[in-house]
Amino acid sequence: MWESEKVRGVIYRGGTSRGVYLLENDLPKEPHIRDQVILSIYGSPDARQINGLGGADSLTSKVAIIGPSEREDADVDYTFGQVSITKPLIDYVGNCGNISSGVGPFAVDEGLVKAVEPITYVRIYNTNTKKIIVAEVPVRDGKALNKGEYAINGVPGTGAKIILNFLDSGGAVTGKLLPTGNLKDEITLADGTQLTVSLVDAANPAVFFKASDLGLTGTELPDAVNSNPSLLQRIEEIRSIAAEMLGLAPKQEATDKSPAVPKIVFFSPPTDYKTSDGRHVGKESIDLVARTMSMQKMHKAFAVTGGICTATAAKLEGTVVSQILSTEASQRSTVRLGHPSGTLDFEITFRKTEDGSPELEKAAVNRTARRIMEGYIYIPREIYWPYH
Incomplete structure (x- = not known):
């Protein structure tokens, strides 16, 4: 009797994240068994994920x-999962924009769409958010291009x-x-601290607060925040309160039941700062400085969906984020965001609804992706076939 079942997988770097991309038909149909298979693929739960393909980092513990x-x-359906490192949990509440950037190339290379040169347009239905993403994928000789001249901060070299x-x-x-119906809301922490926040849902829901409200500058780097347990606890408390306000989970259970969504972002006006690798970012090159969290730790760069939400919040007059934008920045569609690894630009356009309220029409961002390897992952037979 065989010990293992083989599941084909492809490892992609998508933007500043990395994940295993799986064909839906290669996985068990029953959701619980499917999740057990995915947890086995990643070696979760285990802080080192030593028995699987996870990299013991929330940015590399993602599945498509x-x-x-x-x-x-x-053209394709795409489901994103944030695979917990230390818990037997996969969070499907929201999407990941970085992992989304590998879906188009995967669809081209796997023959799920017809390859068209020089650009193949791949229409992606994200099942998490029930929204459409259109990926413009450079193609040559019937395959998605990996090589190119475009660089993104947080990734060495260049790509297509x-x-x-x-x-x-x-x-x-x-x-x-605006999930609460308000541009701004007031929340109170357990120690009595009162904060003015904005809750916005664009690509993913997020809660925003001014860095100065917690005594921060906004230019902090991941090591400084991640080594401060009391600060991490306060940031997660804010996120948990927002989760309850959004109806995702009671605040006492948000870390366990909805650890990835909502996103949480703290921000400050544009200022000069140093990136994690020591590069200088000038205040004239950005519209705001922002930091976000990933699974209760500071993101080493910035989540794309969180960035879309941040840029959208910045363009919505009356939010706490919009208040720091310059007049010039508020009048153009591009929002330039400074993060720990560099900068990220977003193109945001709105249209007016019949009652005159703003509706997000389009949010665009440029990314790169690289197909790193493909092969078979061995799943213990008792996990893949628990009833046999």
Whole structure:
């Protein structure tokens, strides 16, 4: 009797993240068994993920499940999962924009869409947010290009530029661009600290607060924040309160039940700062400085969906984020964000609804992706076939 079942997988770097990309039809149909298989692939739960493909980092413990779509407006269906490192949990609440950047090239190379040179447009239906993403994938000789001249901060070297257009991404999880109906809300922490925050849902929901409200500058680097347990606890408390306000989980259970969503972002006005690798970022090159968290630790760069939400919040007049934008920045569609690894630009456009309220029409960002390897992952037979 065989000991293992083989599952084919492809490892991609997508933007500043990395994950295993799996074909939906190669996985068990029953969700619970499928999740057990994915946890086995990553070696979770285990702080080192030593028995699987996870890299013991939230940015490399991500999964993409992809298959042909039956929708007329999409070529492929794509489900994102944030695989917990230390718990037997996969968070499917929101999407990951960085991992999304590998979906188009994967679809081209796996023959899920017809390759068209020089650009193949791949219409992706993200099942997490129930939104469409259109990826513009450079193609040559029937395959997605890896090599190119486009550079993104947080990734060595250059690659082929992939343009991601997140269409109608407002209300991605909650159904509303402003989930509470307010541009600003007041929250109170357990120690009595009162904060003014904004909750916005664009590509993913996020809660925003001014860095100065917690005595921060906004230019902190990951090591400084991640080595401060009391600060991490306060930031997670804010995120947990927001999770409850969004109806995702009671605040006491948010870390366990919805650890990845909502995103949380603290920000400050544009200022000069040094990146994690010592490079200088000048205040004239950015519109704001922002930091976000990934699974209760500071992100080493910036989540793309979190960046879309941040840029959207910055363009929504009346939010706490919009208040730091210069007049010039508020009048153009591009938002330039400074993060620990460098900068990230977003193109944000709105349209007016019948009642005159803003509706997010398009959010675009440029990324790169690289197909690193493909092969078979061995899953213990008792995990893949628990009832046999």
